[in-house]
Structure formats: structure tokens, C-alpha cells
Amino acid sequence: DVKVTQSSRYLVKRTGEKVFLECVQDMDHENMFWYRQDPGLGLRLIYFSYDVKMKEKGDIPEGYSVSREKKERFSLILESASTNQTSMYLCASSFPTGANYGYTFGSGTRLTVV
Amino acid sequence: DAKTTQPNSMESNEEEPVHLPCNHSTISGTDYIHWYRQLPSQGPEYVIHGLTSNVNNRMASLAIAEDRKSSTLILHRATLRDAAVYYCILRPAGANNLFFGTGTRLTVIP
Numbered sequence: 001d002v003k004v005t006q007s008s009r010y011l012v013k014r015t016g017e018k019v020f021l022e023c024v025q026d027m028d029h030e031n032m033f034w035y036r037q038d039p040g041l042g043l044r045l046i047y048f049s050y051d052v053k054m055k056e057k058g059d060i061p062e063g064y065s066v067s068r069e070k071k072e073r074f075s076l077i078l079e080s081a082s083t084n085q086t087s088m089y090l091c092a093s094s095f096p097t098g099a100n101y102g103y104t105f106g107s108g109t110r111l112t113v114v
Numbered sequence: 115d116a117k118t119t120q121p122n123s124m125e126s127n128e129e130e131p132v133h134l135p136c137n138h139s140t141i142s143g144t145d146y147i148h149w150y151r152q153l154p155s156q157g158p159e160y161v162i163h164g165l166t167s168n169v170n171n172r173m174a175s176l177a178i179a180e181d182r183k184s185s186t187l188i189l190h191r192a193t194l195r196d197a198a199v200y201y202c203i204l205r206p207a208g209a210n211n212l213f214f215g216t217g218t219r220l221t222v223i224p
Contacts, residue, residue, distance in 0.1 A: 004157075031210065033210075033211075040216070042214045042215055042216055042217075043158070043212075043214040045211050045212075048210055048211070050210065056210070058211065059211075090157045090158070091157075092157070092158075102148065102150075102160030102163060103150075103158075103160060103212060104160065105157030105158045105159065106157050107155075107156055107157050108155075108156070108157050
């Protein structure tokens with residue numbers, strides 16, 4: 001079964017900490033994405049990557065950065081965590097857009113910043 | 115980005131067919147219609163997608179209106195496991211992002 005694996009299901013961090021959220025996919029997908037999901041706001045795109053070392057900002061990149069050193073791994077970094085970054089974070093991957101395949105999502109990481 | 119409109123919630127009896135509607139009156143000719151669902155405490159799961167013709171797969175069927183301004187996701191026999199939030203999304207050809215709205219929360223009654 002194809003998989004997108006997020007390293008943690010639940011995470012609690014303190015304000016000001018640097019936080020790393022890891023995502024690994026085993027489908028050889030070129031595209032990888034980070035979303036956050038908040039009640040009433042739906043899923044919002046933070047960053048995506050269409051190749052190793054390539055990244056593009058999504059709708060809400062402020063306060064976040066990303067890293068993609070290997071095709072299968074896409075990391076989301078909160079440089080200095082704040083309470084308004086408490087959220088569900090979802091990683092996804094897909095083949096290139098031209099192929100028009102569906103996205104495969106991970107199970108999510110619920111991050112609480114205290 | 116073209117917008118979709120879905121009912122906030124729907125109910126269905128177990129083992130009955132379910133028709134989940136979606137309106138997308140501003141759809142453009144290159145927009146694909148995607149459906150995803152999100153089970154409780156899970157990430158979204160791809161269900162089906164189409165462009166103009168009706169589509170069937172092992173999970174569901176997608177019926178697309180002739181003018182493409184609306185579509186319907188059909189679950190042929192609802193099970194308790196189908197209780198989820200269902201999202202109808204328009205994806206322009208070549209677009210990298212999927213814009214999720216608030217979806218339809220489907221409740222399946224035993």
C-alpha cells in the first residue's frame with residue numbers, strides 16, 4: 001500500500017522553540033505539500049515542492065520554512081513556534097500536475113504550542 | 115480560483131445509496147473535478163476525479179452534468195465506515211494546489 005508517513009501523531013512544544021515536522025513518502029512522487037487544517041478554515045497550503053531542493057510558497061508561508069534534500073522526504077520547520085501555530089498539519093504527495101493524479105495524504109500531526 | 119458549493123451536512127441510512135451534490139457554476143473548461151473524503155482523525159483520502167464523462171471506481175461513482183456546472187458523488191451502498199467529510203474540489207489542469215472548502219459531513223445511520 002502506498003504511504004505518506006508523518007513522524008509524529010501528536011506534538012507539544014513551547015513558544016519560541018524550533019520545531020521540525022517530518023514527512024516521508026514511498027511512491028516516488030515528485031510533488032510534496034504541507035497543509036494546515038483549522039476548524040472553520042479548512043485546509044490551507046503552507047508550502048509545496050515539485051523537486052528536490054525546489055520549493056514554492058503556498059497561501060500562508062509566514063512563520064514556516066521547508067526543506068527537501070531527498071525526493072522522498074519533505075520537512076516543515078517552524079523557526080520560532082507561536083501559539084497561533086497550534087494546528088493539525090497534513091503532508092501530501094502526488095505525481096506532477098500534468099499527470100492529474102490524486103494526492104495521497106498522511107494521517108496528520110496535531111501540534112500544540114504552549 | 116473557481117468555487118464549489120456543497121451542503122454542510124447529509125444523513126443516510128446504512129446500506130442505502132448516497133448522492134452527494136456539488137455546484138461549481140464558474141468551472142472553466144480545463145478544471146478537473148476531484149472528490150476527497152476525510153475520516154475522523156485522518157488525513158483526506160482521494161476518492162475519484164473526472165473532467166467531462168461520468169467515472170466509476172471501486173469506491174464511488176462520479177456523475178457530471180452535461181454543462182459541468184454541477185456534479186454528484188454516488189456511494190452505492192453506504193456503510194458506517196463511509197461517515198466522513200466529503201470535499202468537492204476543482205483543480206485546474208497544471209495547478210499545484212488543491213483548494214479545500216468546508217465539505218459535506220456525511221452521517222450514516224445504522
